[in-house]
Amino acid sequence: MNLFVKNRKRYYRSKAEINVVPYIDVMLVLLVIFMMTTPVLEQGVEVDLPAANSQQLDFTNEQPVVVSVDKKGRYFINIGDKRKNLDANIIIARVAAAISLNPKIQVMVKGDKDVAYGKVVELMSYLKQAGVEKVGFVTQSPDLK
Structure with missing residues (x-):
């Protein structure tokens, strides 16, 4: 990796690079944390539902x-x-x-x-x-x- 690049006018200038690998590592860790905590979130209040034979509804577009x-x-x-x-x-x-x-x-x-x-x-x-x-x-x- 060249830290200095020779220019046409024959003087050296530093080449700045940003290392993004640590940022990607942090983002992957955050993604894993969110994926693990999302199913744990409660969906409303706990209710003991009555049992009945019924048809399953399909909520494709939005939640009811x-x-x-x-x-x-x-x-x-x-x-x-x-x-x-x-x-x-x-x-x-x-x-x-x-x-x-x-x-x-x-x-x-x-x-x-x-x-x-x-x-x-x-x-x-x-x-x-x-x-x-x-x-x-x-x-x-x-x-x-």
């Missing part, structure tokens, strides 16, 4: 809006802070905003199997207020139990 009800009857949504208990007005506003951005977005209800039936019906009325016309229910396949 998932509103969850835990066994204590608290509401959660997969938009924004997923671990924060939300009241009805916030649920209605966030779902309505998602529908205004994409009228064809799918809305799913993920209810715990031990939650009171009235809480799911209450959630359905909130979704109707937000402008949702069709709602899907998330269940767990009996084979996976």
Whole structure:
């Protein structure tokens, strides 16, 4: 490797090179770290789903809006802070905003199997207020139990 290059006028000038190998090593390490931590991230609130024979849906373009009800009857949504208990007005506003951005977005209800039936019906009325016309229910396949 030449550190000095002879120019036409017969004087020497230093040739600057940047060694990028250490940067590539750092980027590969970061890539591996992100690949390992991504599956660990939780997808919403933990809900014990009821078992039912149902059809698997295909979400090719975008993720659906998932509103969850835990066994204590608290509401959660997969938009924004997923671990924060939300009241009805916030649920209605966030779902309505998602529908205004994409009228064809799918809305799913993920209810715990031990939650009171009235809480799911209450959630359905909130979704109707937000402008949702069709709602899907998330269940767990009996084979996976």
